[in-house]
Amino acid sequence: MTITASYTDLYQLTMAQVYFKTKPDGRAVFDYYFRSNPFKGGYSIFAGLEDVLNTLETMAFSASDISYLEEHGFEKEFLDYLKNFQFTGTIFSCKEGDVVFPNRPILQVEANIIEAQIIETFLLNLLNFQTLIATKAGRIRYSAKDKLLLDMGLRRAHATGGYYASRAAFIGGFNGTSNVVAAKDYDLPCSGTMAHSFIQSYEDELQAFRDFAKIRPDNCVLLVDTYNTLKSGLPHAVIVAKEMELSGERLLGVRLDSGDLAYLSKKVREVLDAADLGYVKIIASNQLDEYVIKSLKEQEAPIDIFGVGTNLVTGKPDASLGGVYKLSAYNGAPRIKLSENIEKTSLPSKKQVFRMIDANGMFYGADVIALFSEASVTEMTHAYDPTKSLNLTGFVHEPLLEKVMENGKKVNAPRSVQAIADYSKSRLAQLPEAYKRFENPHKYKIGLSQKLKNERDKLMLKYQL
Numbered sequence: 001m002t003i004t005a006s007y008t009d010l011y012q013l014t015m016a017q018v019y020f021k022t023k024p025d026g027r028a029v030f031d032y033y034f035r036s037n038p039f040k041g042g043y044s045i046f047a048g049l050e051d052v053l054n055t056l057e058t059m060a061f062s063a064s065d066i067s068y069l070e071e072h073g074f075e076k077e078f079l080d081y082l083k084n085f086q087f088t089g090t091i092f093s094c095k096e097g098d099v100v101f102p103n104r105p106i107l108q109v110e111a112n113i114i115e116a117q118i119i120e121t122f123l124l125n126l127l128n129f130q131t132l133i134a135t136k137a138g139r140i141r142y143s144a145k146d147k148l149l150l151d152m153g154l155r156r157a158h159a160t161g162g163y164y165a166s167r168a169a170f171i172g173g174f175n176g177t178s179n180v181v182a183a184k185d186y187d188l189p190c191s192g193t194m195a196h197s198f199i200q201s202y203e204d205e206l207q208a209f210r211d212f213a214k215i216r217p218d219n220c221v222l223l224v225d226t227y228n229t230l231k232s233g234l235p236h237a238v239i240v241a242k243e244m245e246l247s248g249e250r251l252l253g254v255r256l257d258s259g260d261l262a263y264l265s266k267k268v269r270e271v272l273d274a275a276d277l278g279y280v281k282i283i284a285s286n287q288l289d290e291y292v293i294k295s296l297k298e299q300e301a302p303i304d305i306f307g308v309g310t311n312l313v314t315g316k317p318d319a320s321l322g323g324v325y326k327l328s329a330y331n332g333a334p335r336i337k338l339s340e341n342i343e344k345t346s347l348p349s350k351k352q353v354f355r356m357i358d359a360n361g362m363f364y365g366a367d368v369i370a371l372f373s374e375a376s377v378t379e380m381t382h383a384y385d386p387t388k389s390l391n392l393t394g395f396v397h398e399p400l401l402e403k404v405m406e407n408g409k410k411v412n413a414p415r416s417v418q419a420i421a422d423y424s425k426s427r428l429a430q431l432p433e434a435y436k437r438f439e440n441p442h443k444y445k446i447g448l449s450q451k452l453k454n455e456r457d458k459l460m461l462k463y464q465l
Contacts, residue, residue, distance in 0.1 A: 059122075101446055136312055151174050
């Protein structure tokens with residue numbers, strides 16, 4: 001999708017014009033992070049980074065953007081600057097696909113303050129949404145175990161959000177999508193079945209199935225619940241499957257889109273197996289999410305493929321991730337944002353985040369935030385409770401923030417969505433089960449190095465009235 005630099009909020013440009021007039025050479029460091037995991041879960045999956053970097057490399061204001069801003073009273077000198085706008089900053093970030101947690105930097109932007117301010121809205125928009133959907137997909141994958149998962153949510157998505165949702169779902173563990181344009185652009189497996197309208201357009205359901213199988217014999221899936229699943233749709237599907245065998249072809253599957261999926265899938269499996277059609281798969285859809293799939297698995301429903309739509313691509317029930325973008329340094333000096341709620345007080349300075357890895361290669365359950373100049377940390381303290389600390393000796397200290405963009409250009413070769421998804425799967429395997437469960441998951445510890453805590457506390461005293 002084509003995005004210009006006008007993909008921002010007006011107040012970003014209003015502030016940028018003031019910066020341009022008063023301190024055009026100011027250098028800023030901004031942190032991107034979120035304050036709580038979605039879905040009351042124990043982790044999140046970071047997604048959207050490659051899309052952000054690809055867009056930043058080419059982001060500019062179009063001629064129509066400039067004309068529009070001129071109509072809104074922006075000064076000519078500032079508009080002349082915007083005509084040549086390009087992002088020239090440096091970005092440090094976690095790897096896309098990594099498991100991430102609240103209240104610690106996921107990405108840091110170092111740039112001229114005008115550039116850093118203008119890209120804020122776009123950055124938040126893409127990272128918040130894709131991280132939300134990737135996390136939802138990860139939870140659904142956790143329930144589905146080794147079963148195939150298909151994203152079928154484009155028609156229910158929030159307009160073009162469905163485009164990015166398909167990408168994020170694949171990163172979170174889905175196997176494919178029905179979304180043609182996303183599959184084409186991101187090189188994702190694409191698949192689909194049929195709609196009830198196709199069958200309704202015929203006088204006879206059996207003829208509808210026959211025509212579909214004749215024209216599309218490869219990967220043929222028949223939707224069996226248009227009229228009566230067990231008395232009509234399934235018997236007709238069995239007839240067509242047997243006819244396909246005579247032509248040296250095989251019916252891939254039958255799809256259930258309504259009713260009691262556990263009961264129906266068991267009955268369908270019985271009939272298919274009795275007809276020596278054990279190879280025909282059962283696909284289920286209809287308002288699925290991680291909890292419904294978990295229940296179906298517990299009931300031993302013989303479903304091979306789950307098609308998930310609305311609840312995936314809308315991030316139901318949370319609908320958004322509360323990611324924020326906070327200034328942490330300006331011209332080399334630390335900056336802080338205070339709040340009456342201490343958990344909303346930001347952390348100053350350029351930082352690094354270290355993950356503790358135990359002797360078994362598993363995440364220990366603690367990330368420590370340090371000053372960027374610190375190579376490692378022997379002890380972390382609780383961000384808000386000085387009585388709590390954790391000794392970090394004996395663990396591998398894995399630095400999580402790496403340079404991904406310098407002078408407005410990516411420093412690494414592009415990663416395919418498949419590579420990102422594989423990495424995410426490997427990182428989730430390192431996360432202990434206690435953080436993955438749906439009910440009362442363990443809370444991952446996030447702490448501060450003593451040097452960072454001292455700097456934050458000093459600034460808190462300085463600005464508190």
